[in-house]
Amino acid sequence: MPSPHASHKNAPSVTIYNLPDYLPPVDEELHSRMMKHYGEEHWNRMRRALSTSPSHSCLRVNTMKADTQSVLEEVTTYVNNHRKQSTCTEEKTARDGEQASYPPSKPYLHPIPPLSSDTIIIPHASSFKPPPLFNHFSPVPNKLNPFIVVVDRLCGEAVLRGADVFVRGVWSASAGIASGSRVLLLMDLHRHSQRGCLYADYQGEAICIGQGVALVPRAELVTATHGLGIRVTHRMGPQAPPLNGFLPGRLFPQNLPSLLVGHVLAPLPGSTVIDLCACPGGKATHLATLMRGEGVVVACDRSRKKIKALQALGERMGLLPCLCPLVLDTTHPVLPPSLRDRRHLPSSHPVAVLAAAAENTDGLPLVPGFYPETFDHVLLDPPCSALGLRPRFSLPVRGQDLDAFVAFQRKFWWAAVFLLRVGGSMTYSTCTLNPQENEDMVRYALDTYSILQLVPAEPRLGAPGGGKALSDEERGKVQLFLPGGGGREGGWEEGEEGDLDVSGFFVAKFVKVASVFEGKDGEAKGTAWQDERNDRDSGWKRRGPQGEEEEG
């Protein structure tokens, strides 16, 4: 619902939407596919939930560097100091005729083992009441009119997740803002005005997302290239505290379902693991931590820039050399066994391959790939349509793009199956609501690679899968997380499996029960899979669809 403050004469032409009524626009084809799968009511509930952030923050403790219980105490102190600070600012506002206050937050360890060993949940008070300054809002300047700052969409989404405003995210600002001015925060939806314009000249559609205190004057807000610009004192929805840069190296903010993936894969110390699509590295660093730094997690990504950043993260977290970041296109990472003989390598074990590798100028190993059936565990978390990320105010994916994601993801599967040793496990995950990339992909994998067996993804936090691609038993083995109240008609009862206010996510686990080279039809299958591999190199399909998680 647009607010009544739209389009006044001699004033910025702005239409303001209220949270959480705002439904992000979606491409027609995408809309109809989702409606068909989830039903109208459920899909609309999910769309609404997508424009809010989860009602908690989730933090993973780096147990290689810190003790979970003492980190919990530090987090509790930090969160409540932050709350007090914000309440002081709100009390000042209260003296000006408004009120806002929130109860103290009680962070806790996730109750389900083994998450209880490293997972801290910070529950947030939540209010969609417009912030106090909004009551004075009018596009026509007047005495009570507060200063307005418009931020871009990505910055706005980060603010709703708990971030302060960095100057790079500022799109437009009122004249006269000084350091210490209280400002109302709007999020621009369409970039119709010019970046850096005066708020009086701003035109467009926006959402009120909160209020804060300027840390620098207007000129710096709109021209500086880095640094904090506004401390946020009130956000629409969950009142998440800023956590970036808090206890660096010891804490890692990570969505709960993403954090679950490491525990589902559950590598033991000394294991040999490959993460085929590793960056930015949340899951790979978790795996190395669970292995207590013993063994190897080969963390591959085709983006050199991202791999360099992952190397720096691994260093900060004390996980090198167990974590081994590697630039590699993992749609074709399998070396033919014949190459091993030619190179006189002592072993095809990944560690031997890494040890024999030359280094490039960045100090990263130059490895063309690995030999078949040499990893104990494989993680496949490929680029996906990312329809589950929250909060989101734009869903740039079109219905027809979904097929492209599926085609691209299938290119990693043969590699995963070839690299995994017999008896080893493979975990597959996505952050999307698209069933083609979730349940349908599991069906594809089971039908294509009969040597893979679906096993329960445990511990269980999510709901069973949906749709018709999997049998009841198979649906019960995978985990599906849907924003806005679970995966079935009418939502879930409170406390029931699936009743989690999280981002959309999917996870499935497999074991490999026979060799790709074994069995009476093994050779034929091996050839077929090689064909699939050879098929990889055509046109844009090789580069993959340009989703959000892609290089760029």
Ligand SMILES: C[S@@+](CC[C@H](N)C(=O)[O-])C[C@H]1O[C@@H](n2cnc3c(N)ncnc32)[C@H](O)[C@@H]1O
């Ligand atoms: C969904 S993200 C992975 C997130 C990661 N697992 C984590 O937990 O932080 C997908 C990643 O795959 C990478 N990628 C895309 N195509 C690739 C390819 N052909 N080979 C290796 N990595 C690729 C992207 O650069 C991106 O970083």
